[in-house]
Amino acid sequence: MDHSAPFAPWDKTAPRFLYWYLLVRPLVIALFLGGTIVNQARFSGENFQILGWLYLLAALCLIQSLIFVALFSRSRQHSSLLRWQICWDLLFATVLVFLAGGIVSHLSFLYIFIIFSVSIFLSRREVFVAASAASILYGGLLDLQYYSVLPVVSAYPTNPVSSREIFYDIFINVIVFYLIAFLSSLLSERLRHSELALKKREIDFEELENLNRIILENVPSGLIIINNAGRVRSFNAGAATITGYALETIYNQPIAELFPDMIVLEGSNFKTVARGETCLVDKQGGQRPVGFTSSIVREVSGETMGLLITFQDLSHLKEMEAQLKRADRLAAAGQLAAGMAHEIRNPLASISGSVQLLMEDDKLEQDDRRLMGIVVREAERLNVLLTDFLVFARPSPPCLESVDVAELLDELVAMVAADERFKNIELQRDYKTELEWYCDRSQLRQALWNLLVNGAEAMEHGGRLTCGLESEVPAVFIEDTGPGIPDAIRDKVFDPFFTTKDSGTGLGLATVHAIVEAHHGRLDLIKAAGGGERFVIFMPGSALQKFEKTV
Known part of the structure; x- marks a missing residue:
């Protein structure tokens, strides 16, 4: 351990003792100097010379104290x-001991206070330097008085002092000075290390508190603490993000406003849940699924503080779960469709071929020929349907190329204008910017065509059909103003063979979904602002990156 260096930085631990030192020191000086002045005034008679020196010393001490307090407040060089x-102080103690009688004075213990003050602020080496200076000054004063170099100033009658007494007095005081230096420096060092350890622990606790606060503010999960009345007492940033409420708004409100179906109390006790799901009502009044856990929060003393509810928004997870279930259903239906298509197509071809051969007979009556024609037409229609089944079940791999999506939409709008199904439909284009995708042009064209036909058929009495490009993200959408899709069947619209139309096959939207998935894209179904539905096709970022590379 290095005892030559100060125990601690001056701006961390010393100032707390320094202020006490600056406050106590003038009081100690006033006490002993005042006592000496009173004592001399009582016993000195008409000898006012000693009192004059004492008054002068008191004035000098007052001026010096004021000067040093001003310097301490303005300067940061406290150690100097x-x-x-x-x-x-050493000089002051020596002069006061001299004026109080020197050899016969009992004020030599003033040096002890000075040595002790040094041990508080300075290093151990400097403590022993102060003890040595006190020994030299006190011993020198007594030697000078013994050899009559300096007079013995005292209000009391004094007797001659022998050299043995002088030596004994100096020896005892020097031993005491050094002993006090050793003990005070040791105690001060331990005190200083304790102060530093306590300060470090306080800093660690402060850092830990800051770290905990940062974690609570940045954790994405919502954290809510409620009291035994079921009212919100704490609300982190994650909870504010999920619910849309600020702490000032939701503070002290019943937890039932956020979670109407959540049971937090069983009688007068909190109900804890290891893992559960419930419905959250956000600030906009919307409902969303959340997963939550609840646990009791206790004080350090063990007293119950409240119930901590940790929750996460499961909307995205539920949506992904629904997409996976839909993908499983599509895969199963696709395999079934492929098997059925192959099994039906072969006998259907035989039936159609046989009927066509029979129709070549010139002796065939007209009614029979008409019925056979119906059979052939329906067989062809069924063959087209089977072809659609196979396209849906086993779509061909996309043949990627650069596609101008806006140009493709213009082409489709021109095509549907001549279609009888679009005669009462107002076609509207909503794209002011260009969008280039690296995808299969024919498959994207088929997907957009199916969406346009689906929108037109949803508006039996006419309406507006909008095709356009999203402005914020690279996506294409088809939006209609029809009656919309009921919530009960929204998760089934992409299932194969599911249809609400009398003449539909239920493969239009399923084919669109299969095409988008083959491109690793995403197909969203969103309620339109003015009623109806909006189908949005998102392509992956690779579709744009590959196009940029080709350019």
Whole structure:
């Protein structure tokens, strides 16, 4: 351990003792100097010379104290100022001992206070330097008085002092000075290390508190603490993001406003849940699924503080779960469709071929020929349907190329204008910017065509059909103003063979979904602002990156 260096930085631990030192020091000086003045005034008679020196010393001490307090308040060099202060105090103690009688004075213990003050602020080496200076000054004063170099100033009658007594007095005081230096430096060092350890622990606790606060503010999960009345008492940033409420708004409100179906109390006790799901009502009044856990929060003393509810928004997870279930259903239906298509197509071809051969007979009556024609037409229609089944079940791999999506939409709008199904439909284009995708042009064209036909058939009495490009993200959409899709069947619209139309096959939207998935894209169904539905096709980022590379 290095005892030559200060125990701690001056701006961390010393100032707390320094202020006490600056406050107590003038009081100690006033006490002993005042006592000496009173004592001399009572017993000195008409000898006012000693009192004059004491008054002068008191004035000098007052001026010096004011000067040093001003310097301490303005300067940061406290260690240098303290060293000058200690030197002054040693000289002051020596002069006061001299004026109080020197050899016969009992004020030599003033040096002990000075040594002790040095041990608080300075290093151990400087404590022993102060003890040595006190020994030299006190011993020198007594030697000078013994050899009559300096007079013995005392209000009491004094007797001659022998050399043995002088030596004994100096020896005892020097031993005491060094012993006090050793003990005070040791105690001060331990005190200083304790202060530093406590300060470090306080800093660690402060850092831990800051770290906990940062974690609570940045954790994405919502954290809510409620009291035994079921009212919100704490609300982190994650909870504010999920619910849309600020702490000032939701504070002290019943938890039932956020979670109407959540049971948090069983009688007067909190109900804890290891893992559960419930419905959250956000600030906009919307409902969303959340997963939550609840646990009791206790004080350090063990007293129950409240119930901590940790929750996460499961909307995205539920949506992904629904997409996976839909993909499983599509895969199963696709395999079934492929098997059925192959099994039906072969006998259907035989039936159609046989009927066509029979129709070549010139002796065939007209009614029979008409019925056979119906059979052939329906067989062809069924063959087209089977072809659609196979396209849906086993779509061909996309043949990627650069596609101008806006140009493709213009082409489709021109095509549907001549279609009888679009005669009462107002076609509207909503794209001012260009969008280039690296995808299969024919498959994208088929997907957009199916969406346009689906929108037109949803508006039996006419309406507006909008095709356009999203402005914020690279996506294409088809939006209608029809009656919309009921919530009960929204998760089934992409299932194969599911249809609400009398003449539909239920493969239009399923084919669109299969095409988008083959491109690793995403197909969203969104309620339109003015009624109806909006189908949005998102292509992956690779579709744009590959196009940029080709350019």
